[in-house]
Amino acid sequence: QVKKIDFVDNQDCIDLIEGKGSGLFSLLDEESKLPKPSAEHFTSEVHRHWNSHFRLALPRASKLKAHREIRDSEGFLVRHFAGAVCYDTSKFIEKNNDALHASLEGLVQESKNPFLQNMFANAANTNNQKGKLTFISVGSKFQTQLGELMDKLKSTGTSFIRCIKPNQKMVDHHFEGGSILSQLQCSGMTSVLELMQQGYPSRTGFNELYDMYSKFLPPELARLDPRMFCKLLFRALGMSEKEFRFGVSKIFFKPGKFAEFDAIMRSDPDNLAQMVSMVKKWLLMSRWKKAQWCALSVIKLDRKIKYRAMCHTTIQKNIRMYLARKQHRPRYKGIGKINNLQSMITRMESIISQMKKDKESSINDMKNLQNEMKDAIQRIRMDTKIKAEEINTMHTTLMNRANKELAKLQQKLESQKDEEEKERLRKIEEEMRKERERREKEEKEKQLEEQNRVLKQEMEQRRKLEEEAQRLLEEQNKAAELKLQLEKERQELEEMRRRGQLEQERRDHELALRLAQESNSQVEEILSPIDRFPGARMMNHTSNNKLNRNVLPLSSVKREGTGRPEHIKNQTNNNSKYDLSKWKYSELRDTINTSCDIELLEACRIEFHRRLKIYHAWKAKNK
Structure with missing residues (x-):
């Protein structure tokens, strides 16, 4: 049994690009022949013809962010053998036109240079034969040149050398295994190697092999059946079963094994005589093993006959038991049912x-x-x-x-x-x-x-x-x-x-006034305690002095161009006695909300602005 070899077939992608009538090249040529060709119409036609094809997708399916920004009418994505590629179709129609201007053609035809005349002679004859609607495109030229190249390669049997890039740093004697394996897989080399390892490219019929080498062997060996003859030769030469396979009418060889076998068969008479003795030995062993196998088969058949006789006896016994049970079971059941009536007695x-x-x-x-x-x-x-x-x-x-x-x-x-x-x-x-x-x-x-x-x-x-x-x-x-x-x-x-x-409320009002002086803001006018609580009017005269203590009027604070109070601005440069660089944000916030020390509040404000500048600088650097 030969193992099935799975490989990636790129034929559907080739049909997508070069297919007649609906291929990408054909659709591009048809769009270029229109009076007013447009890239958007060409892209929409491609998506309409290949809507459900696996190889074609919208640009938004790409893994790159730049490709996902392309609109559906501006490009398409093709899943090639090596990976998906996104194409922008905005310049497709312009680049597909490879026709020369009429004046350039006339100038070349009028040239007296023999080299130019020979180069453009075929082109001139071709143009005279074509009609007015003939359109010369880059895609059609590419298809024609590619077909000629493939025909030439098939006729000459040319072999290709796969070149790989060992690393991305362009350094010698440095190989990156992942990158190399990816290149080999994309070029299909792994499938080719597996096919060469598992396949049997050389093949020939049993009769052809018998007619070719029967003359080198003695008559007693030449009279053998062609299939048996081939099996004797391979066994005598010591060839492994992995190197060849027998089919229905042909035999298949691994690469190079048939040439090796042919060289051995056409060697000198001494080696040929030794091979004939090995063939006779293997034939004798094969016949002896067949005799043993026949004896074992006869013994197995005898035991099988005895086993079947024993099975017949067992079947008869079971049938007799079944018949007796069928006859006497109703009687025993009836006696049992009548005995069960004893409970009623x-x-x-x-x-x-x-x-x-x-x-x-x-x-x-x-x-x-x-x-x-x-x-x-x-x-x-x-x-x-x-x-x-x-x-x-x-x-x-x-x-x-x-x-x-x-x-x-x-x-x-x-x-x-x-x-x-x-x-x-x-x-x-x-x-x-x-x-x-x-x-x-x-x-x-x-x-x-x-x-x-x-x-x-x-x-x-x-x-x-x-x-x-x-x-x-x-x-x-x-x-x-x-x-x-x-x-x-x-x-x-x-x-x-x-x-x-x-x-x-008096304390809250004082704190709001201090914070307003520090931040150059205004305090929202609120109802006085006497207006909010009418019952407090009776206490106005007794508590007026206590409510107005330690409150600075806003009119007494002089303001500079910076918006801070003048006495705080003068003390800004003298607050070095407070080192707040190791304070936490929660400590700074609590100090600003609860402290009455002007110098400490100014130091907290400066430290907060310093940290804010550092954060904005870091954010701008790491954006």
Whole structure:
């Protein structure tokens, strides 16, 4: 069995480019012949003709970002054997026109230089033969020249040398394995090597090989069958089975093996005599092995016959077993079903043991049923020809009889239990009547005692109600006093909370003024604490001095061209006593939001601007 060799076939890509009628070259020539050719129309026609072809795709399918920016009407992507290539079709029509101007053709034809006359003689004759609609394109010339080159290569048997680029650095004695392997794969060299390794290019028929070399061998070997003759020669020469393969009518050789075989066959007489002795030896060994194989085949056949006889015996045994089982299984099943009715006999015995009337007649009926079951079992055992239908009928009859007797006994037992239950209920009713009379007597005595107890409870209840009314009056007085006291405490707490809120807003306003002075911004006008809380107007005169302390008016701050306060600007160069280069951003932020030190705030601002400049410089450098 010869291993199948898989290789990448580029024929579909060649058909895409050179196909007649719908190939890329044909579509380009047709577009160039139009009165107003355009690259967009050519590209749309290519996509329309090859919409579902694997080799052709839109530019957006490319891996390169620059190719993905090309519009669908400006190019297409072709998946070649070595990889996908994106083509821009904007200059295709212009570059496809290779026709010379009429004046240039006339100038060449009028030239008296023999070299130019010989060079353009064929072109002039060709142009005279063509019509007016003939169009000379680069694509058609390329196809014509390529066809002529392929015909010349096929006729001469030219071999090609594959050149590869060992590295990208242009350094000698330095090889990059990945790049080299990729080049070899793209050139198809790996498939060619695998084909040469696995293939058998040389071939010849058995009869041709026999006619060619039978004259070199003695007559006893020349009389052999051509296929056997070839096998003897190859075995005698020591050729491996991997170097040749036998077909139906031909033999196939690895590259160079047929020439080696021919050289051995045409060697000197001494080597030929040695080869003949080896052929005879191998022929003798082959015949001996065939004799051994025949003996083994006879032994195998004998054992196979014995094995089949044993299998026949086994089959007969199983068939006899099947027939016996088919005949006697219904009898055994019928006996088993009748024996299963013994459970019903046991239930009858348990019911009869509970009965008090008609016990003797019930026992006689049960014994009669047992005798019928024994007779049925005995008949089934004695009659080997009895049918399954008769056995089923006997079983059904006995089962119906047993069910009937069992139902009859159960009915008698139920009637007996009903009579016993009625007697028990009568006795219970008598006892209940006596108990009811005793309870009625006790109930009358209890009612009399209850009336006396109710009178005493009513008197006690009236006394407790009077005491409870007195206690509730005292509790209402105490609750009124407590409510008045709680209201006073709530008003005091509300007053304290309002004062704390006013103080907090004053501090927030001071901080906003300081930050506005530092950042040269404005503070949003907000309602004064007195306007927001009308109840605070009464405290305006007492807390006015506290609210206005440490607040600098905005009009007292002089501003420079830089937008910072003048006293902060003068101190900017004197803040070297603060080293904030190792501070974290969170520490700088908290200091700016909470500190009242002008110098420290200015130092924080300078450090923040320094870090911001460094970040913008780094970002511009690494963009």
